[in-house]
Every structure is written in structure tokens, then in C-alpha cells.
Amino acid sequence: MNATTIESSTPSGYERQPRKSKPSISLFLSIWIILIAAGVLGTIWYTGKMKEQLATQISKQTAQQIAILQTNYETQIKQLETNFTSEIGKVQGKVDALNELLEFSKDNASSKTDNSNKLYSQISEVKKQLDELKKSLDVLK
Secondary structure (H helix, E strand, O other): OOOOOOOOOOOOOOOOOOOOOOOOHHHHHHHHHHHHHHHHHHHHHHHHHHHHHHHHHHHHHHHHHHHHHHHHHHHHHHHHHHHHHHHHHHHHHHHHHHHHHHHHHHHHOOOOOOHHHHHHHHHHHHHHHHHHHHHHHHHHO
């Protein structure tokens, strides 16, 4: 048998270079998974920051609104208090006038007239109203 040698058909100046391997699919998938995970983590972080900012803004707005409502409430209470005080003063003046009238009518009343009893009942009604006004003023304080 003849041994024949096979010569390479490539020119002598060129040597065969090894084939460059393509990046594997697993490397490609792992990079995509890392990118997706980074996106999800970034989204979670960003939403947390936004929630924190919103909560801070809402608490500030709520505190401002509560302060405004409190000042309005206090001014209304002061107005009501001054109104009730003036009303109580007026009623007290009426009660005093009725007491004087009652004393006068008791002094001048005869046994046949019943006007003093009517005046006394009117004075007692006015006193009841005065007591109710005082109670409502105490409630407002």
C-alpha cells in the first residue's frame, strides 16, 4: 500500500485560525435576568421614595389644615363667649329690674290683687333662662 500524504490546500502563509465561539445563550439570559431584576428593584425603590414624599406632604398639609381649623374654632368660641356674656348682662339687668318691680308691687299690693304672683312667676322664668344661658356658656368654655 502506498502511503500518500495529503497536503493541505491552504496556502502556506495562512494558518487556520480557531473559530471564535459565540456568546452562549446562558450568558445572554443571565444578563437579561440581571437587567430585569435591576429594573424591578429600581422600581420598588422609586415607589418607596414617592410614598415617603407623599406621606410627608400629606402630613404637612393636614397639620396646616388642623391649625387653621383650630384658630377658626377658637375665634368662634371667643365670639360666642362675648355674645353670651353680653346677653347674660342684658338678662341680668332685666332680672334686677323685675326684682325691683316685684318688691314695689309687694309693697303696694292689696290682698285682692294677684299681680305680684304673676310678676314673681315671670321673674322665675327669667331666672331659669339666665341659668340656661350660664350653663351653655360653661359648656362652650
